[in-house]
Amino acid sequence: MKQTLIAALLCALGTGAQAAGTLKVCAADNEMPYANERGEGFEDRIAEKLAAAMDMKLERVGFSDARYVVRDLLDKGKCDVMIGVDAGDPRVATTRAYYRSSYVFVTRADFGQDITGWDSPAMQSAHIGVVPGTPAETMLVQIGRYPDSFRYMMSLGGNRAPRNRYVRYDTEKLIRDLAAGEIDVAVAWAPSVARYIRSAAVPLKVTTVPAQAHKSNGEAVNFHYDTSIAVRRDDTALLGRIEAALAESRSDIEAVLRAEGIQPLPPAPVAEAHKDGKG
Incomplete structure (x- = not known):
């Protein structure tokens, strides 16, 4: 019995270590130019840069209906990160903006x-x-x-x-x-x-x-808005790690935006409410 318990604990620890090394990103299956299931969107590439800066394996968790991503995926722990979220979205905790457009x-x-x-x-x-x-x-x-x-x-x-x-x-x-x-x-x-x-x-x-x-x-x-990365509202530890990774990968992310043809605006002087929709 004791050996069985030890084996179970070791298995759990191993699983936790693997999970800790994986960045699970909520990603649309068909929402170009942002993302698709083949990873061809510019937010797919930003997710890759972020995972690399955090030294984590990227795992995409796909969705087809953007209305329920926070409720059904993020809040339930099926994914941990959302790319391209309106800064200050009250449903989640957001990083400092990584671009303004x-x-x-x-x-x-x-x-x-x-x-x-x-x-x-x-x-x-x-x-x-x-x-x-x-x-x-x-x-x-x-x-x-x-x-x-x-x-x-x-x-x-x-x-x-x-x-x-x-x-x-x-x-x-x-x-x-x-x-x-x-x-x-x-x-x-x-x-x-x-x-x-x-x-x-x-x-x-x-x-x-x-x-x-x-x-x-x-x-x-x-008509001008900031875009951030989001995590669950109570996941302050992950939010801090992502903030650090954004700073580290800033030049890589800017290169992704330039390649896409996006010309970011200067940072906003004050925080603004999230936009009605990117469209």
Whole structure:
């Protein structure tokens, strides 16, 4: 009996040591350009750099429905880390931001009209494409362009209504349609379209959306946000290790962002609320 107990303890210790050397990252199976099950997204590459800096083996824990990742995977211990989370997300503990970015206005280079804000004259006549559920959709309502943009917005999700189900919106299609002349202006979270802009069939012009716009009631709508790495709210030990690894791998992560075509903004002077959605 005693020998059996000792053997069981040794087995448990061995398992714990193996687990301690593995970084279990929640990763989308089909959410490009961020991640996919083949590890082709830029957040997949950031996870690799992070694991290397921590001298840990990377294990991807895949998911298909982003709505339940925290509840069903992170909080239940099935994975330990989430890449690309809004800084300050109240559901989790987040690191210092490892990059800051913005939404962008994208047009064909030959469009012939400058768009610098939501009040630019071209925004009243151009065919505009945005991702549903983002601050850009909010501003379409404010400038009176939501009804005539609705059908196109739904096409980005395969015309599937998001009620009671997760809908993936295709930002590659957004840029492809822009290049083909099916829309005149695309408004999107810059990291979600950077690679598609670089590979577009025609030259495109990219303009940073101003940091804030306002609704008719004066409420601010933010377009610049910080991105962090997240762990469970009570996992302060792992959070500290990741903070150290981020500092160590900073140049590697910046290289990943540059390769993706992402040009980070300067750090925010103060913390901001998390964004409505990257899109």
